[in-house]
Amino acid sequence: MKKAGLWIISVLCGFMALIGLFSLPASWGLLFFIIPALLFNPKFQDFLSNRKFEITKTMAIAAVVLPLVTTMVSAATSPQSTSSTQFASSMAATVSSTPSSSITASSDSPSTAGSSSNATTTSLASSAVPQVNRSSSPAPSSGAKLKVHYMDVGQGDSEFLELPNKQTMLIDAGNSDNGTQIVSYIKALGYNKIDYLIATHPHADHIGGMATVVSKLNIGKIYMPKKSTNTKTYEKLLVAIQNKGLKIHTAKAGVNIVKVGNLNIDIMAPVYITGDDLNEYSAVIKVTYGNNKFLFMGDAGEESERQITADVKADVLKVGHHGSKTSTSQSFLNKVKPKYAVIEVGAGNSYGHPTSAALTRLQNIGATIYRTDKDGTIVFTSDSKTITVNKKASSIKQNAP
Ligand SMILES: [Zn+2]
Structure with a gap:
């Protein structure tokens, strides 16, 4: 040659x-x-x-x-994402290496959240390449409705979305005693499947009922931030996921979950992965349907709010961390400019949520505030142009704080 x-x-x-x-x-x-x-x-x-x-x-x-x-x-x-088998083995490692694995994360207040996660925190969520779900998601037909149910689960978070393309999404699943109620609520709406399941972060008031949801309903894709904890609640969820042979996709800024027609679901946070505060790892989700935008903050606080650089302007804001004073900063609100704010919170909770500081900031920006402790489950409906609000008598039992 x-x-x-x-x-x-x-x-x-x-x-x-x-x-x-x-x-x-x-x-x-x-x-x-x-x-x-x-x-x-x-x-x-x-x-x-x-x-x-x-x-x-x-x-x-x-x-x-x-x-x-x-x-x-x-x-x-080469693995595209962590398989449940890997999950199980890393989980087993977590369990065996910590005698304190019997602690249950019962608190997500800023002061105790850090300490409860200090022990052994291993990263279990996958380092998967962001996977875009373009092919398997049907496009919404014109005039189809997006319905967002902000469920009253007491002191905790759970939002169920009936997407306009007939798919469904569940963001968080309240406390452990809410699992069955959430499953009944979703089944009563005529669904047996959750196409996109999001655990914003591994605190018990967000993932408590998720093991039940995973075992009782058909699950499509699961997204969780790459941050774990060693609580029984978290272990139970991982076992439920493993038993179904499901994979976990990493929830992080820049990941697109759905992009079909005028429906877009993106993950805005976590941006950086630093520190031990699980709340700041919260997956922040933005749902765009035509002209209407919904932002879900999980328990993200000021630190995460500062790090988000993507466009967060939204009509409806699921307020971060149940209205804690360390979330919903003025500078972040100035960017979101919400018309409506929804606070998921339990009546008479011991954390003092929602705080007057957060409420004042929301009022000053001109947002109409809805609270699950006062209004029960709240349903927002969008036809891609206009949003309507419907307050329901709580069909999810009130959870004692
Ligand atoms: Zn919380």
Whole structure:
């Protein structure tokens, strides 16, 4: 073969090997392209022949076949997201390494949230490449309704979305005694499946009822932030997910969950992953349907609010952390400019939620405030242009604070 041709092959193969190196461990098979890169390199061939070493035809063929095979093998075996089996094993590690695994996260107040998660926090959620669900989501037909149910689960969070494309989404599932009630509520609406299940963060007032939801309903995709804790509640959820053979996708800023027609569901936070405050890892979800926008904050606080750079302007804001004073900062509200604010909170809770500081800031921005402790379950309906609000008598039992 001509020298120029050999150089081209050598450089190309070297380039492939470099790609393999920079995409480790996903595409490790590409690393084997270093072999043809060397064998076909005229300089290296001179070097070998000086040492009386001849490259045979078999060696040349092997040098080409080997990297091709390893590339295919690495592509086939490289995990796209953490499987439930990996989950189970890391979970087992968490359980066995901590004698304190019997603590149940019963509090999510800012002062105790940090300490309860200090012990052994391992990252269990997957480091999956963001997966866009374009192909399997049908587009909404014109005039279809988006219904958002802010469920009264006492001192906790749970929002059920009937999407205009006939799919469903559940963000959080209240406390453990809310699980059955949430399942009944969803079934009464005529659904057996949750296409997108989001655990904003692993506190018991958000994931408490989720194990029941996972075991009783059909589940599509699950999203959780890459932050775990060692509570019984969290372990129970992971076991339920594992039993169904489901995968967990990482909830982080920039991930798109749905993009069909004029329906868009994006994850705005967590942006950075730092510190031990589980609340700040909350998945913040933005649902855009035509001209109407809904923002769900989980228990995100000022730190996360500061880090979000994406457009957060929304008509309806699910207020962060049950109206805690360390959430819903003025500068964030100035960006969201909500017309409506929904606070999910239990009557007479021991945290003093919602705080007068948060309520004042919401009033000053001109938002109409709805509270599950006063209004029960609240349903917002959007036809992509206008939003209507419907307060219902609570069909989810009040949870004692
Ligand atoms: Zn909470």
